[in-house]
Amino acid sequence: MRTLKDYLVIWLKGIGMGASDVVPGVSGGTIAFITGIYEELIHSIKSVNGEALKLILKFKFIDFWKKINGNFLLAVFSGILISIFSLAHLIEHLLTNHPVYIWSFFFGLIVASVIYIIKDIKKWNLSIVLSLIVGFVLAFWITTITPAETSTSSWFIFLSGSIAICAMILPGISGSFILVLLGKYQYILSAVTEFKISVIAIFAAGAVVGLISFSNLLSWLLKKFRFQTIALLAGFMGGSLNKIWPWKETLESFTDRHGELQPLIQRNILPSDTSLNSDFYPAILIAVAGFLIIFLITRLAGASDE
Numbered sequence: 001m002r003t004l005k006d007y008l009v010i011w012l013k014g015i016g017m018g019a020s021d022v023v024p025g026v027s028g029g030t031i032a033f034i035t036g037i038y039e040e041l042i043h044s045i046k047s048v049n050g051e052a053l054k055l056i057l058k059f060k061f062i063d064f065w066k067k068i069n070g071n072f073l074l075a076v077f078s079g080i081l082i083s084i085f086s087l088a089h090l091i092e093h094l095l096t097n098h099p100v101y102i103w104s105f106f107f108g109l110i111v112a113s114v115i116y117i118i119k120d121i122k123k124w125n126l127s128i129v130l131s132l133i134v135g136f137v138l139a140f141w142i143t144t145i146t147p148a149e150t151s152t153s154s155w156f157i158f159l160s161g162s163i164a165i166c167a168m169i170l171p172g173i174s175g176s177f178i179l180v181l182l183g184k185y186q187y188i189l190s191a192v193t194e195f196k197i198s199v200i201a202i203f204a205a206g207a208v209v210g211l212i213s214f215s216n217l218l219s220w221l222l223k224k225f226r227f228q229t230i231a232l233l234a235g236f237m238g239g240s241l242n243k244i245w246p247w248k249e250t251l252e253s254f255t256d257r258h259g260e261l262q263p264l265i266q267r268n269i270l271p272s273d274t275s276l277n278s279d280f281y282p283a284i285l286i287a288v289a290g291f292l293i294i295f296l297i298t299r300l301a302g303a304s305d306e
Contacts, residue, residue: 014079135235161206
């Protein structure tokens with residue numbers, strides 16, 4: 001039986017997920033995985049199905065809440081939402097003014113996360129190795145796709161929410177980065193910061209549909225092919241490092257609908273190739289901090305489960 005303190009810890013994990021989801025290239029699923037709530041989250045979302053809806057129609061609200069693990073989902077998603085709405089301005093500011101530092105932090109975080117997740121694989125065979133490679137190649141390829149300017153119609157906002165939420169619960173595949181590829185990151189982030197209810201509602205509806213549908217697939221994969229699925233997720237995270245590399249050179253830009261200049265095509269460069277040499281040592285320290293934080297989080301998560 002969980003106590004109020006247990007749900008407070010879960011809520012804080014949700015806040016960590018929300019903070020990660022705001023950054024293009026970092027997945028909230030990564031935080032869920034390393035803090036030990038990933039599988040419970042997937043299975044709980046999966047339980048929101050036809051049987052659960054029948055309980056609502058029969059006015060058996062308590063039974064419905066128990067079936068979907070409602071207290072757990074409420075703690076996680078309230079944390080995510082509070083984090084997104086409260087940190088959107090801060091993350092937007094850091095990405096604009098201190099991109100090397102914030103990317104360095106998450107680069108260290110992801111490297112440590114890959115190591116942590118791979119340690120969960122107790123035995124290796126060819127199918128597990130292939131899953132790791134496929135995940136890495138697929139994520140790496142996604143990070144090389146050129147972003148597009150797309151429609152702001154309601155149907156496309158709904159579709160964007162459905163696709164992005166699937167990425168948000170996949171460790172290593174960032175929902176925010178998928179929104180960048182779909183040309184909707186700035187649009188959705190502005191809607192959040194400006195509290196545009198109509199846009200947020202349509203996006204959220206798409207997210208709910210996508211989340212429930214995709215969680216069923218992930219739940220089945222984790223049940224039938226656990227180690228292969230974990231290896232695939234670890235590969236996703238490893239491949240996403242291409243996007244998170246802190247030092248980049250913008251090769252081509254575009255002007256968005258707000259008249260602001262945005263990077264379109266970038267390539268990774270070595271720190272020595274950039275004029276930001278003064279950022280090198282602080283960035284390394286920040287990356288190390290991100291690396292060490294993962295082990296602190298996992299230790300605290302382990303302690304909270306005892």
